[in-house]
Amino acid sequence: MTSHIVEIDDLSFGYKNKLLHKGINMVFPRGKVVAIMGGSGSGKTTLLRLIGGQIKPTKGEVRVNGEVVHQQDRNGMFKLRRQMGMLFQHGALFTDLSVFDNVAFPIRELTGLPESMIRDLVLMKLNAVGLRGAHTLMPPELSGGMARRVALARAIALDPSIIMYDEPFAGLDPISMGVICDLIRSLNDALGATSIIVSHDVKETFQIADYVYFVANGEVAAEGSPHDLIQSTLPFVHQFVHGEKDGPVPFHYTAPDYQQELMQRG
Amino acid sequence: MANILSQIIRGLRKVGHRVGDQIWRLGAGARLFFLTLTYSTECFRRPRLIVREMYFTGVMSLIIILVSAFFVGMVLALQGYNTLQKYGSSESIGVLVALALVRELGPVITALLFAGRAGTAMTAEIGLMKATEQLSAMEMMAVNPISRVIAPRFWAGVLSMPLLACLFSMVGVLGGHLVAVAQIGVDVGAFWSQMQANVEFVDVTNMLIKSLVFGVACTMIALFEGYDAPPTAEGVSHATTRTVVISALSVLGLDFILTSFMMV
Ligand SMILES: Nc1ncnc2c1ncn2[C@@H]1O[C@H](COP(=O)(O)OP(=O)(O)OP(=O)(O)O)[C@@H](O)[C@H]1O
Ligand SMILES: [Mg+2]
Numbered sequence A: 001m002t003s004h005i006v007e008i009d010d011l012s013f014g015y016k017n018k019l020l021h022k023g024i025n026m027v028f029p030r031g032k033v034v035a036i037m038g039g040s041g042s043g044k045t046t047l048l049r050l051i052g053g054q055i056k057p058t059k060g061e062v063r064v065n066g067e068v069v070h071q072q073d074r075n076g077m078f079k080l081r082r083q084m085g086m087l088f089q090h091g092a093l094f095t096d097l098s099v100f101d102n103v104a105f106p107i108r109e110l111t112g113l114p115e116s117m118i119r120d121l122v123l124m125k126l127n128a129v130g131l132r133g134a135h136t137l138m139p140p141e142l143s144g145g146m147a148r149r150v151a152l153a154r155a156i157a158l159d160p161s162i163i164m165y166d167e168p169f170a171g172l173d174p175i176s177m178g179v180i181c182d183l184i185r186s187l188n189d190a191l192g193a194t195s196i197i198v199s200h201d202v203k204e205t206f207q208i209a210d211y212v213y214f215v216a217n218g219e220v221a222a223e224g225s226p227h228d229l230i231q232s233t234l235p236f237v238h239q240f241v242h243g244e245k246d247g248p249v250p251f252h253y254t255a256p257d258y259q260q261e262l263m264q265r266g
Numbered sequence B: 001m002a003n004i005l006s007q008i009i010r011g012l013r014k015v016g017h018r019v020g021d022q023i024w025r026l027g028a029g030a031r032l033f034f035l036t037l038t039y040s041t042e043c044f045r046r047p048r049l050i051v052r053e054m055y056f057t058g059v060m061s062l063i064i065i066l067v068s069a070f071f072v073g074m075v076l077a078l079q080g081y082n083t084l085q086k087y088g089s090s091e092s093i094g095v096l097v098a099l100a101l102v103r104e105l106g107p108v109i110t111a112l113l114f115a116g117r118a119g120t121a122m123t124a125e126i127g128l129m130k131a132t133e134q135l136s137a138m139e140m141m142a143v144n145p146i147s148r149v150i151a152p153r154f155w156a157g158v159l160s161m162p163l164l165a166c167l168f169s170m171v172g173v174l175g176g177h178l179v180a181v182a183q184i185g186v187d188v189g190a191f192w193s194q195m196q197a198n199v200e201f202v203d204v205t206n207m208l209i210k211s212l213v214f215g216v217a218c219t220m221i222a223l224f225e226g227y228d229a230p231p232t233a234e235g236v237s238h239a240t241t242r243t244v245v246i247s248a249l250s251v252l253g254l255d256f257i258l259t260s261f262m263m264v
Helices: A044-051 A074-082 A099-110 A115-128 A144-155 A174-191 A202-208 A226-231 A235-241 A258-265 B002-038 B041-045 B047-087 B090-131 B134-140 B145-184 B188-198 B201-228 B233-263
Strands: A004-015 A018-029 A033-038 A059-064 A084-087 A162-166 A194-199 A211-216 A219-224
Touching (some): A004 A044, A018 A033, A018 A044, A018 A059, A044 A059, A084 A144, A144 A162, A162 A174, A174 A202, A194 A202, A202 A226, B002 B201, B041 B047, B047 B145, B090 B134, B090 B145, B090 B233, B134 B145, B145 B188
Antiparallel strands (some): A211 A219
16 A cells, blocks of 8 residues: 555646646655645546546546556446545536435445434434534535535545545635534544645645645646745745736736737727 | 539539448437346346336326327228218228227327427426536446346336327227217217127237337437437537427337338
């Protein structure tokens, strides 16, 4: 057993010829909370999908527990995903199932547990995200933040050993934000799970992460513990951590010169 | 000259693209069909999944199918009587109504209505599940969306169709009976006995075969269109339209092919 549960090795990937990742290397040590940060559209969600084996890398590989993800057959993939839990950026709750049934879904599908036990498990998970009282509601009756919390409860329903969070803090009020922060940290420590957090909320992420990777322009631009990164003098990290408009990270999607384009129309 | 030539080439290229696109879609549809068949074992082990979907697809189209059947039967009786009485054989009206329904109208109209009612709903549902990443989420939970979402809906559609076609024919005959006996005054005994003597068992089995084939076609088209739809609101709405158009054409085309085989 390697000490790194997930390893990303010289990974390149692109949609339609345009390379999104250019030779990314990352390691995720067992039992740690590791954050991946980067601007919008920098390919963070795509990176999670590569780890989950939903898309194949153009070059390089992702290894989970030492096994190359994109070479798995159906059975191997099943085993890999069985250990993973993923919180989707927009929740991705099943709209035809109630909150309770959503959280119960992975338990019912993948285990043969009796219904009474499933009920206890589900209520426990919902209680952890503060939504036990909402278990009869249907997804369209939830607010965005509530849906995210239900999705979180569903992602951890089977106590996975790798938990991937895509933007866990977006759209949460400060109180639930604090609760979710604590929850992620305590889940990690209580279950001995490894957490991968994708986020651009610097404050919350730095509070709970053990290690942080910054991606920009398809590469790992900086990495280190939050403590080191705050003091980092790298212009890129400085810009991101302090939320400055001017710096090496462009705010704009690659575009022709603004003035020129405006003049062309006229 | 060069201009015209380049326009022609551009036109040809467009046609080529569209043809290539359609062939690609046909292949993708066939692939989904075979995947559905291979991943069906799990939903046979859990028949409750199929029953649940049958409730949604079958029951949803039940009312529209029964009402349509009643009217179709009544119209058949009216039209049939009009012609038959000229030849003095108005007692055969029962046969005419029953044969028309069992051989053609039952399976065909049921399939068309099914495509419009249940098929579009299926396409929209699957398309939306895809657009909101529900299928992705399922995949990440190590649950195969084809065996959990597509296969149960497929078998529900395939099993519902013959049942609905039978109901259509029965209610149609009742509608015809109402017009022929109660309104026109054809003899009740003649109506039923002629029907019994002339509608053969093979007509009924042919109806079942037809509606089974239509069931496979309509359900698969609806599921594929949803599964293949671009994950946007516009993509899903286009897909539902295509479901209706392609299902209708396929049903009518298949009906011709099946009928010509059954007539020999
Ligand atoms: N299915 C797809 N087909 C083509 N391009 C895609 C697809 N999904 C994402 N992209 C492109 O890949 C890039 C990265 O997308 P991704 O969702 O990974 O970004 P992200 O880092 O998660 O951004 P955000 O923080 O806004 O969620 C985007 O520029 C997007 O246009
Ligand atoms: Mg994202």
